[in-house]
Amino acid sequence: MFVLARVVSVLCVIILGVVAAFDTQAERYTAGRVPAVFAERLQGHAAGDYASVIGVAHNAGDDLNSATRAVAYGADAIEIDVRSAGGELFASHDAPVPLLEDLVFRGPSLRDAWTVARLNDTVLLHLKQGSTAYLDQLRSFLASRALRRTIVQTNDRGTLLSLRRTMPTVKRLLLISNARELAALRGDAELMAAIDGVSVRDNVLTPAAQAWFEQRGLLTFAWVVNDERRMNQLVAEGIDGLITDRLDIMQLLGQGAKRVQT
Amino acid sequence: MRSPITWSRALRALVVACGLIVVVLFVAANFVLVKVRLLGLNFEARLAWTVVVPAALAFAGGLLYARVRSADRAAQQSP
Numbered sequence: 001m002f003v004l005a006r007v008v009s010v011l012c013v014i015i016l017g018v019v020a021a022f023d024t025q026a027e028r029y030t031a032g033r034v035p036a037v038f039a040e041r042l043q044g045h046a047a048g049d050y051a052s053v054i055g056v057a058h059n060a061g062d063d064l065n066s067a068t069r070a071v072a073y074g075a076d077a078i079e080i081d082v083r084s085a086g087g088e089l090f091a092s093h094d095a096p097v098p099l100l101e102d103l104v105f106r107g108p109s110l111r112d113a114w115t116v117a118r119l120n121d122t123v124l125l126h127l128k129q130g131s132t133a134y135l136d137q138l139r140s141f142l143a144s145r146a147l148r149r150t151i152v153q154t155n156d157r158g159t160l161l162s163l164r165r166t167m168p169t170v171k172r173l174l175l176i177s178n179a180r181e182l183a184a185l186r187g188d189a190e191l192m193a194a195i196d197g198v199s200v201r202d203n204v205l206t207p208a209a210q211a212w213f214e215q216r217g218l219l220t221f222a223w224v225v226n227d228e229r230r231m232n233q234l235v236a237e238g239i240d241g242l243i244t245d246r247l248d249i250m251q252l253l254g255q256g257a258k259r260v261q262t
Numbered sequence: 263m264r265s266p267i268t269w270s271r272a273l274r275a276l277v278v279a280c281g282l283i284v285v286v287l288f289v290a291a292n293f294v295l296v297k298v299r300l301l302g303l304n305f306e307a308r309l310a311w312t313v314v315v316p317a318a319l320a321f322a323g324g325l326l327y328a329r330v331r332s333a334d335r336a337a338q339q340s341p
Contacts, residue, residue, distance in 0.1 A: 001272050001275075001276060002267045002271065002272040002275050002276075004279075005272070005275035005276045005278065005279040006275055006279070008279040008282070008283065009275070009278050009279045009282050012279070012282035012283055012285065012286050013282065015286050016282075016285065016286060016289060019289060019290075019293070020311075023308075026290075026293060027293060029290075030290055030291070030293040030294075097290070100290070103287055103290070103291055104287065104290035104291045104293075106291070106293075106294060
C-alpha cells in the first residue's frame with residue numbers, strides 16, 4: 001500500500017507538471033480547442049459580390065462567448081463541432097478524456113451551442129464521429145429543432161450516404177482536406193449523388209477544382225480563409241461559403257451585408 | 263539507511279496520494295482562463311492555478327513554520 005501510494009503521488013506530480021508545461025494541449029482535453037475567431041480592422045481590399053457568400057464563423061460554436069460574438073458581428077452561420085461523449089452531444093473540436101467527461105470536460109453541450117447558433121437561419125455542424133449510435137443521437141436532436149437550413153460536413157463517406165437516407169432535408173457537405181480526397185471524390189459517383197456540396201481546405205481549392213465543383217452543381221465552401229485577397233479570389237470564382245476566423249469580414253458576407261446596408 | 267515502513271507512514275502516504283489525486287482532478291476540471299485582479303494588477307490565469315498554487319504555498323509555509331516551531335521548542339527544552 002505504501003509503495004502504491006508513493007507511485008500514485010509521483011504520477012500525480014508528473015501529471016501536474018505536464019499540464020503546467022503543455023498548457024494549450026491540456027486545454028484541448030478539458031475544454032476542446034478554443035475557437036480562434038478574431039476581429040481586426042478591414043484592410044479595404046475586399047472586392048466582389050460578398051453579399052452572395054455565406055459567412056461561417058469557424059468553430060465558433062465550440063465556445064459560447066465566441067458564438068455570441070460571431071452572431072453579433074453578423075455571421076451567417078456558426079460552425080459547431082459535434083461529438084458524443086457519455087451519451088450526450090457536445091460542441092468540441094477535440095475528444096474529451098475518455099471516461100472522465102463528466103469530471104473534467106467543460107465544453108458546451110450541443111444544446112447550448114445550438115441555442116446561440118440558431119439565432120441565425122443557418123447552422124453548420126461538423127460531424128466528428130460516424131457511428132450509428134452517434135448519428136441516431138444527432139437525428140433525434142435535430143428532429144425537435146426546426147431550422148431553415150442545417151448544413152452538415154464530414155469526411156466520412158458512410159455518414160453522408162446514411163444521412164442522405166435518414167435526413168434528406170439536411171444539406172450534406174463532403175469535407176476535403178487534401179488532393180487525395182479530392183481525387184477520390186472524382187471517381188465516386190455514388191458519393192457525388194449523396195452530397196449537396198463540398199467543404200474544402202483552402203490550399204486544396206484550386207481554380208480548376210472550384211470550376212469542376214461548379215459544373216456539377218455542388219455548393220463549395222472553403223476553410224479556413226482569413227486573408228482578404230484570397231477571399232476576393234474565391235468570391236470572384238464563385239465560392240458559396242467562406243469559413244473564417246475573421247469576424248470583421250462577416251459584415252460584408254451574406255445576411256451580414258444586408259444588415260449593414262439597412 | 264531507510265526507516266521502517268510503519269502504519270502511520272503508510273497512512274500518511276495514502277492521504278497524500280488521495281490529496282494529490284483530488285488536486286489533479288480539480289486542476290483538470292477548472293482548467294479555464296479567468297481574468298484575475300489583484301491590487302491593481304490585471305492578468306489572465308487558469309482558475310485551477312489561482313487556487314492550487316497559493317494553497318500549495320500556504321501549505322508548505324505552514325509545514326515549515328510548524329517544523330521551525332517544534333525545533334525551537336526542542337532546543338528550549340534541552341538542558
